[in-house]
Amino acid sequence: MSPAAAEPSEGSLLLDDQLCFALYAASRAVTARYRPLLDELGLTYPQYLVMLVLWEQDSISVRDLGVALQLESSTLSPLLKRLEANGLLRRERRAEDERSVAIRLTEAGAELRDRAGTVPLAIGDAMGLTPEQDALAKQLLRLITANVSDR
Amino acid sequence: MSPAAAEPSEGSLLLDDQLCFALYAASRAVTARYRPLLDELGLTYPQYLVMLVLWEQDSISVRDLGVALQLESSTLSPLLKRLEANGLLRRERRAEDERSVAIRLTEAGAELRDRAGTVPLAIGDAMGLTPEQDALAKQLLRLITANVSDR
DNA sequence: CTCGATTTAGTCGTGCACAACTAATTCGCG
């Protein structure tokens, strides 16, 4: 007989017992926190993630971008079109394989990296986790993603 | 000098160092896992969350639903309209306050609860966490949500 | 070499998510 509140958790239909809801709510809360910072860079949150990949590895195919971000081409194609329209990148068919499209940063896209440098620290600060909690959270989230993805 | 891989984490612009990306990817992976189960119930994932709240507390206002799920009326209004069109709930202006709209389950909406009973267990199984990991993850996610939301 | 299978981007339709705004109703101060 535990004196603490009951923990039905497994198989419960109560919203607040659901890990999935905690995950969903946290994800939206974090992107909401990013919004004002990214507004100053003229980026949305998914666009920011694409830029992170490109700053790490320029000239990547749409396919490999999709693998890195776990997004479909039907999500990426219009998103990349908007980033191209904003002058941050160029899309060009690869000569060696005309099916593939290489995404390359423009000068403006590469320079945006400098202005984005303060963003992760500001968010990390807002999340308010200790380095240990941060590492633990990442570990658990990757475990969930891996378990839930396969089969 | 740690022999393991470096952990720059704080202030890094590498995608895989970002807790925010782990969160975003996990959230989408989990909802993707729900999709085939919810398809059988004729629900989307956000619709399922709304139904969870209604099974817990029938006859709730749009406002209170928004508080529970942290969603705006501009998201809920069309979503509720679709659930109403599918015969799962009714919307009626409250007599005592004509600004407010009460959401009430129909018979079909209440009965759907029985068919949904197996969903949380199936998902919990797919996530593959120990009860301790599950509790820890929920705790960390709620901490992040709370820290990131205020101010 | 050839032709069906595979790979790669992209389009289209549906349903969130949210900011900005509107309209109706209720509240509450003077």
Next chain:
DNA sequence: CGCGAATTAGTTGTGCACGACTAAATCGAG
């Protein structure tokens, strides 16, 4: 009581996210 402020749903516009599909290019077995 009267009227401006606040509350509540809802609409509109933009941008994801993803399934289903298409078109073009490449691959590979025979």
